[in-house]
Amino acid sequence: MQPTNRTTRTRRLAHAVGVLAMAAAVAVTAAPAQAAPAWGPIAQVDLGVDGTRANNRSVSLGISGNGRYALFGSSATNLVPDGASLLFGLYVRDLRTGRTELVSRADDGTALTSTGETAGISGDGRYIVFSAEANGVFNVYLRDRVTGHTRAVTNGTASGEGEGEHGSFDPAISADGRRIVFTSARPDVVPGAPVAPNTRNVYVTDRVTGATRLVSRGADGQAADGASENPTISGDGRTVGFSSHATNLLPATDAGTAGLLRPRYTTVYATNLNNGTTVVAGLAADGTPGSADPHFRLSPDGRYAAYGLSATPLPGGKSRTELFVHDLRTDRVLSIRTSDNPDAICWGDASAAISADDRWIYFSGGCSDTIIRAGQARHDLYRQELRTGRTELLSTAPDGGEQDGAALEPFVADDGRTVLFGDNSSDLLPGGEGFDWHVYVRSLAKR
Template identity: 30%
Template sequence: MRGKFRSMLLAVAASACATTLLAPTGALAAPNGPEKAEESSVRRVTEGANGPSGDASVSANGRYVVFGSSADNLVPDDTNAVPDVFLHDLRTRRTTRVSLTADGAQAAYGGSAPVISAAGRYVVFRSRGLVQDQGQEEGQEQYGYFRRDLRTGATERVGGPDDLYPQDSGALVGASVSADGRYVSFTARQTRTGRPGHRTAVRDLRTGELTVLESPWASEAHLSDDGRRLVHWESVPAPVQHPPSRVFLLDLRSGESRRLDVAADGSTTTARSGYPAISGNGRVAAFSSWATDLVPGEDPNGAQHDIFVTDLRTGAIRRLDAPLAQGWSTAPSVSRDGRYVVFGFTPSGTTWGTTHLYRTDLRTGRTTPVSHAPDGTPAAATTGERPLDAHGRTIVFSSADGGLAPGTPSPGGDVYVRTLR
């Protein structure tokens, strides 16, 4: 599942046509459970770290991984005693720190929740006080998302809770970035006054323009690579949940919005849906839902959370059946070419949060384990924003299971990279 690194810290261009991938409407079956792992390799990115690491994101070419870590021995002179954001080059195996001030100094508040642009030039992350905003009082340290240019070192503030709740305060809960780093979406949760809500905005860092979505519940937003399409979840808080949580696609250029948890005949489900994702090419969206009425036929795992995949050009929708008969599937991520979906699965009878990762090939229907030990035993794992490379072969994730790769595990969990061939 995405965005679980915070709880871990507290606890210790497309060659395939999406129409071909997704048609016909129906379920992608896995009648015999997940297949054995394809030929693959897995290694620990944070080898030797003395603290937990997570929230990993990978560039489109599968070379650069960004992640958050509370370890202080990944780079020299890490003395700020707070989590930081790091970049690891999988080719050279060199790790550098990203969460730095505009002049390249160590950041007093560090950084967290990173996402890397497709080309690997920009990293967006959450921090405080990295730049002095115009009109900001001396000593005032604004909280928000920042974008760092890894080529030039330039760092600028994208936005924060004050942009979405000017009369209140809020907590930042997620960001996404276009391939060229120009557009960044971010979400804040209202925390103090009135009924809790979420607001989402998109910043054009070339013009400075801020577009705030109209919905007072918009959360879990993800941009396509060109920054034009954005999927989001209208997360209506419990216990009211009226209307139930739903997922939408917004065209930021035309302003057109459409609901995605819709059956092929146009009927809308009354079940709760959420955790949307979109491919980099903007052709494929995925989300999780309790719905049993979005596709025809019997659902093998009954009224449980399933993953649904929509072809955004044709409207065709499919269900990715769970790798086992009983359990919950949630929090999908889609490769930039739209062919692969990585998702979390919690088997029935296990503790919620014991999530195993799988990858489904939308062209063949084959489901492959991702977070599994060499002996095939599944391990609990989590993903960050954009955990797959362009073609879905390189997958980054975090896990506290030290048996996933050779070497000494880090206390609290490591970042891993699995390469499927």
């Protein structure tokens, strides 16, 4: 299996849909949503150059800081004139002009046919980072939308059997476009760096200095003794987050380290690039490390980590995830729920987004006593004010009623007024068709 995020993302979408059905047994009469400000209509984003709706599933991947440019990936073949042969393409849509462009292109403009599903967009929308396969190996690339050029960030070459496991993947980029993080199992990314054979690690490249450094390393300077992947980076480029199976990323004397000594344990970490310190980002409410969903996000200033922890299962023993926010400055841990009822069973997706002013968190989830339709539990899109807990529902049908599907993977503009997300509902727009995944945007109405 090629180590892109395609399979992982597909599994997460399928898991979310499964939770919707499995949680139905705990649903009760709906509670009314709190009054919300005047949000504008929902608009579809995965549209072709002529406005044609995507003919296959799409996923949300990011939004520029000013809310103008939306990054998404799609298996559609009808979005650009030369897209008929694409298995998966990466696109940017200008939400102001309606222009859609394919950004997963080689430097000569050729559409790339084997592209990873993880990508990132800079704050001004100029730079796109992504991974793609060429000559049997995946590398990370940077696309400059202004100049139209694509250049390699990593330069690994195929060297033998199983090379797919030794490429570079899953890139993300800081808001200013300077720092790029990625995962690689290649032993030669940083010559002389302490890495274990055939083990994935997280790296960061500084485009200004040209230097690449290993982020996932043991506290004693030795190689990490487990795989680290799923990197994310704060907008200011100072903090890198990642998931890891390693047991030696923290000093052995740190409180709670004993809980990380099981090889199968996965949790999430945050590393301050300025001073090199690494801390556990995925803490439970009692301050101990939790079994974390490997995908999580950092706030633009790197202060907060939003992540999901395994929780008491739903009826029938099915798994669920609860959403938390960890203040990395104060160590305060906040549970993100749509209900004040301590007896309510709640769930949330780990891919939550926090606005640049640290005021709002946008997330997908629900609780057994706050769902919109009695007898049906699912992932709806909300935003919650972190200071007060005030919660607003964002994914609704055109008449303001409940959607008939699920919303996932939100991304928010810096001011918190525009949100991009994926959804498989059939009734978000008039004339909606089927229950496939598409990408949408919603903004606060202008006053």
